Amino acid sequence: MALNRGRLARPGRLPCGRNVDALWEQVRSGAAPDEHVSSCPHCRTALEGLRALDAATRDLAHEEVTAPPGLLERIMRVVRTEARRGATVPLVVGPDPAHVSTAAVAAVVRFAVDTAPGGRLRARRCRVQPAAGTVDVLDVTVEVVAFGETEPDLDGLRRRIGSVLAAHVGLRLRELRLDLVRGENP
Amino acid sequence: MPGGDGAVRVAEGVLVEPRAVARVAASATRGVGGVVSLEPTLVGLVAELGRRVADAATGREAADPVDGVRVEVCPGGHSVAVRVALSVGGRCAREVAADVAGATRDALERQLGVRADRVEVSVVDVALIPPEAAR
Numbered sequence: 001m002a003l004n005r006g007r008l009a010r011p012g013r014l015p016c017g018r019n020v021d022a023l024w025e026q027v028r029s030g031a032a033p034d035e036h037v038s039s040c041p042h043c044r045t046a047l048e049g050l051r052a053l054d055a056a057t058r059d060l061a062h063e064e065v066t067a068p069p070g071l072l073e074r075i076m077r078v079v080r081t082e083a084r085r086g087a088t089v090p091l092v093v094g095p096d097p098a099h100v101s102t103a104a105v106a107a108v109v110r111f112a113v114d115t116a117p118g119g120r121l122r123a124r125r126c127r128v129q130p131a132a133g134t135v136d137v138l139d140v141t142v143e144v145v146a147f148g149e150t151e152p153d154l155d156g157l158r159r160r161i162g163s164v165l166a167a168h169v170g171l172r173l174r175e176l177r178l179d180l181v182r183g184e185n186p
Numbered sequence: 187m188p189g190g191d192g193a194v195r196v197a198e199g200v201l202v203e204p205r206a207v208a209r210v211a212a213s214a215t216r217g218v219g220g221v222v223s224l225e226p227t228l229v230g231l232v233a234e235l236g237r238r239v240a241d242a243a244t245g246r247e248a249a250d251p252v253d254g255v256r257v258e259v260c261p262g263g264h265s266v267a268v269r270v271a272l273s274v275g276g277r278c279a280r281e282v283a284a285d286v287a288g289a290t291r292d293a294l295e296r297q298l299g300v301r302a303d304r305v306e307v308s309v310v311d312v313a314l315i316p317p318e319a320a321r
Contacts, residue, residue, distance in 0.1 A: 074231065081225045081273070081310045091280045091309065096291075098283030098307040111314045136280065168312050170280025 014042040023047060027054050089130045089138060091170060102128040105169055109142055112164035116157055120147045122183070131174040138165070139175040145183040154178055195263045196299040204259060204266070207300055208252035211268050214293035215255070218285045220277030224254030224270070225310045260303050266294070267304040275313025283307040 012020055018036070023043065026033065027050045037043040088099035106126040113123035124143040131137040140161070146152045162173045193201035215221055226234060234253045256269040268290055274282045287305040294300040 071235075077223075078226055078228055078231050081271075082228055085227070085271075085308075085310055088308065091283055092287075092307075095303075096284070096287035096305045096307070098280070098287065098309065100279055100283075100309040101311070104310060104312045108312055108314065167278060168314065169309075170278040 014040075014046055016040050016042045018043055018046075020046060020050075024050055027051055089128065089171065090135050093135050100169060100171075105138070105165070105171065108165055108168050109140055109161055112161045113142065113144055113157065116160055118150075120150065121145065121152060121157065122147070124181070134174070136170060137172050137174045139177075140173060141177040141179065143179045143181060145181045147183045152180070154180070192259050192263060194259050194266050194300055200299075202298050202300055204257040205252065207257045207266055207268070207294060207298065208255045210293050210297050210300075211257065211270065211290045211305075212252045212255045214289040215270050215272060215286050218282060218289050220274050220279075220282035221286065222273040222275045222311075222313050224252075224272050226253030226271070230254065230256075265301040265303045267306070268294075268302055269306045269308065271308045271310050273311035273313060274309055279309045279312055283309060 014020065014023075016036075018040070023037070023046055026037075027047065033043070033047065037047060085101060087102040089102055089105060090097065090099050092098040105128045109126050109128070110123035113121050122145045124145055126140065126142040129139045131139050142161075144152070144157070157178065158173075158176055161176060165171050165173060193203050194207065196202055212224055215224060230253045254271045258267045258269075259265075260267055270286060270290065272282075272286065286307050290305045291302050294302050
């Protein structure tokens with residue numbers, strides 16, 4: 001817009017004495033310019049700028065605002081991962097350290113239990129702690145609910161949890177405690 | 187999300203903004219096999235959306251998202267520390283994290299001439315497939 005406050009003769013007034021606010025009202029109402037405005041170079045310049053501003057504000061006011069695609073999904077994902085940013089376990093030490101959330105590791109452990117062959121085991125509470133003084137070694141405690149009459153293969157389950165953790169995360173187990181609970185309905 | 191103030195000085199009279207560093211780091215991270223996605227914090231997501239609105243309002247081309255990446259310019263202004271938060275899947279998280287650090291360092295040096303003092307990788311989620319299905 002071709003308006004410069006520093007060049008106005010008085011605040012809010014053009015060098016010819018016309019009030020800018022009055023010009024703005026004229027533009028907004030769509031009224032035809034009077035004789036002075038039609039012939040005055042200051043008013044015509046100001047009018048041109050004000051018309052451009054009016055058009056831009058009307059365009060913006062009518063613009064339909066839509067959320068970016070996938071926004072809700074992104075927010076929900078952030079909310080979910082936000083809960084996993086607490087305690088971590090070191091994965092790599094050195095100038096470029098890496099760590100993994102204990103909640104993510106616990107999810108891997110539960111996954112190993114829940115997908116064990118036979119489908120009769122479900123993991124419940126799981127606690128993951130780094131073994132003191134180590135980098136990639138864990139102590140894990142997990143409560144396992146066993147359904148049915150068959151005695152679960154706990155040695156096989158230990159091996160499975162260890163191999164799933166190693167494959168997905170790159171961590172080794174130092175101590176794995178399985179608290180077995182009997183369940184009635186899967 | 188760029189986190190440090192100021193820019194990193196790569197040569198006499200040549201400054202690189204933290205946001206440019208973050209964009210290169212984000213791109214390098216996404217190119218590593220096993221990276222499922224970068225993971226912004228809630229604050230980071232809101233800031234990123236704000237930047238996108240500002241880009242749209244000013245008619246600028248929307249920049250690549252850098253959510254999940256924080257850049258801090260180290261004291262002296264000659265190097266940076268980068269923190270990347272991500273989800274992994276299909277590969278061992280430990281290996282992916284090491285590859286992300288290496289790829290980020292290489293990309294910053296090659297594309298911007300920026301030296302990374304430290305690249306810290308945080309794995310916040312692991313996408314899972316049963317071991318039987320992975321065979």
